[in-house]
Amino acid sequence: MKPPTDGAAVTADAARLSVMPLEREGGQAQFIVHDLPPTPRGSAMEPLLRWMEDNAGRDLTLDDIATHAGMSTRTLNRRFREQASTTPLQRLRRARVRHAQYLLESTTHPVDRIAAQVGFGSPTAFRERFKRVVGTSPHAYRIAFRGQNS
Numbered sequence: 001m002k003p004p005t006d007g008a009a010v011t012a013d014a015a016r017l018s019v020m021p022l023e024r025e026g027g028q029a030q031f032i033v034h035d036l037p038p039t040p041r042g043s044a045m046e047p048l049l050r051w052m053e054d055n056a057g058r059d060l061t062l063d064d065i066a067t068h069a070g071m072s073t074r075t076l077n078r079r080f081r082e083q084a085s086t087t088p089l090q091r092l093r094r095a096r097v098r099h100a101q102y103l104l105e106s107t108t109h110p111v112d113r114i115a116a117q118v119g120f121g122s123p124t125a126f127r128e129r130f131k132r133v134v135g136t137s138p139h140a141y142r143i144a145f146r147g148q149n150s
Contacts, residue, residue, distance in 0.1 A: 045083045052088070056095040057119040062088060096120060097133045104142040111138045 048069045052060070065088045066076040080088050096118040103114045115126035130138050 043083050052092055053095050056092055056099060057117055060092060093129060097130055100130060104138055105145050
């Protein structure tokens with residue numbers, strides 16, 4: 001997902017970074033924005049990382065990513081770890097969750113629709129991954145974020 005450029009999206013990003021509710025129900029930790037690590041400018045991986053972010057909503061496999069990169073999956077994994085400090089699939093999942101955060105903040109689409117839009121195979125897989133990365137459910141995230149911006 002590309003960084004926001006319109007005023008509302010930039011404002012939402014600023015709010016997410018600077019405004020947090022003082023208390024959360026159930027003693028949960030505050031939401032942490034899990035931005036993608038910056039794309040290493042000028043690195044050999046830069047075009048691939050951008051392509052992955054732009055295509056995160058598609059049903060991509062490791063083989064698809066390796067084919068696009070023009071290398072074997074083993075070489076892709078090795079180079080990815082060296083240059084991006086993660087694996088291709090971890091980076092892809094993080095991009096999907098980050099895009100889902102944006103959609104939860106900026107739309108009223110049902111969670112199941114967002115799961116499909118960002119490329120998760122099932123709403124259940126989406127909810128589990130989102131909770132693991134963000135620390136709360138997509139529904140609770142939407143409610144808490146909307147409460148900050150009302």
